[in-house]
Amino acid sequence: xxxxRTLQFCKTGFxxxxxxxxKSISLQVLVSQSNDLVxxxxxxEWMKRCSTHRTNNLLLLLSSxxxxxxxxxxxxxxxxxxxxxxKTLSTDQLAQQAxxxxxxxxxxxxxVELPMVRxxxxxxxxxxxLLISLPLDSHVDDDVLKTTLQCIANSFVQKxxxxxxxxxxxxxxxxxxxxxxxxxxxxxxxxVQLSLKEIExxxxxxxxxxxxxxx
Numbered sequence: 208x209x210x211x212r213t214l215q216f217c218k219t220g221f222x223x224x225x226x227x228x229x230k231s232i233s234l235q236v237l238v239s240q241s242n243d244l245v246x247x248x249x250x251x252e253w254m255k256r257c258s259t260h261r262t263n264n265l266l267l268l269l270s271s272x273x274x275x276x277x278x279x280x281x282x283x284x285x286x287x288x289x290x291x292x293x294k295t296l297s298t299d300q301l302a303q304q305a306x307x308x309x310x311x312x313x314x315x316x317x318x319v320e321l322p323m324v325r326x327x328x329x330x331x332x333x334x335x336x337l338l339i340s341l342p343l344d345s346h347v348d349d350d351v352l353k354t355t356l357q358c359i360a361n362s363f364v365q366k367x368x369x370x371x372x373x374x375x376x377x378x379x380x381x382x383x384x385x386x387x388x389x390x391x392x393x394x395x396x397x398x399v400q401l402s403l404k405e406i407e408x409x410x411x412x413x414x415x416x417x418x419x420x421x422x
Contacts, residue, residue, distance in 0.1 A: 232291050234264045234377040236360045241384050242349060244271040245403065249396040250384035251285050255329070255336065256395075264288025266304075266363050270352040279319045279342040282355055284308050287329065287336040295334040301326055308339055311362035316355060317344035 239247050247269040254267055267285040286304050290296060296304075305324050323340040343352070364377045386393050 232264060232288075234266065234288070234363060234366075236266045236363055236377065236379045237268065237382050238356055238360055238379060239267070239269045239384055240381050242270050242272045242352065243384075245396055245399050246384040247271060247283070248399045249392050250382075250389065251283065251338075252395050252399070253384075253389050253392045254285060254287070266360070268356045268359055270356055272349055272352065279345050280347055280352065281343060282341040282352065282359075284339040284341075284359060285336065286339075287334070289334065298326060298335075301335065301337045304337055305339055307362055307366070308359055311359045312341075313355060313358055316341075317347055318342060319344050 239250055241247055241250075251267065251269060254265070265285075265287050267283075269283040269285070271281045271283075286301070288296060290300065309322070318341060320342045322342070323338075325338045326335050327338065328335055341355075343355075360379050364379060366377070382388055384392060384396075
């Protein structure tokens, strides 16, 4: 397996992955090295907003060791891409990608709730993306989170080794959600941080029986 810092953002797209076959399907698998909730939520949002700069099918894998909502950790998989004809993936095709994620999970994966699966339109209005959220037990070790991400990444990479619907090229890249890798992500992180603080404030007011006030 090839793990390296190969992803670089530029005005024309991502460097480090190319193919001489225009009809082949290439895949870029990005695995965040951070397990910080704010940083990874911002990275996911950055990818959504910059969809016009992506030149390949993309799988972004994230994890969070921050205990949120109903007291669980989480793994997120964000997928966006096209078929070999450059057409938007259908709901059935996106479902196949979701099933690939689920089938890659280790048998002892400690899910505390059913996974959330959502299909949404790209920011540029062209195509759809797939978002999967896997809620894990709060006692899951960080090494288990990393292993689970690796299993999902391996499953997608192995799909390139021939077979119907496989990818002609694939590469796994470890990335860091910071400005050196993703220009402008700092502003998104600040927005995410403010949003989370507002949500926590609303939850605290509800817990204390205080009504929400405007202005």
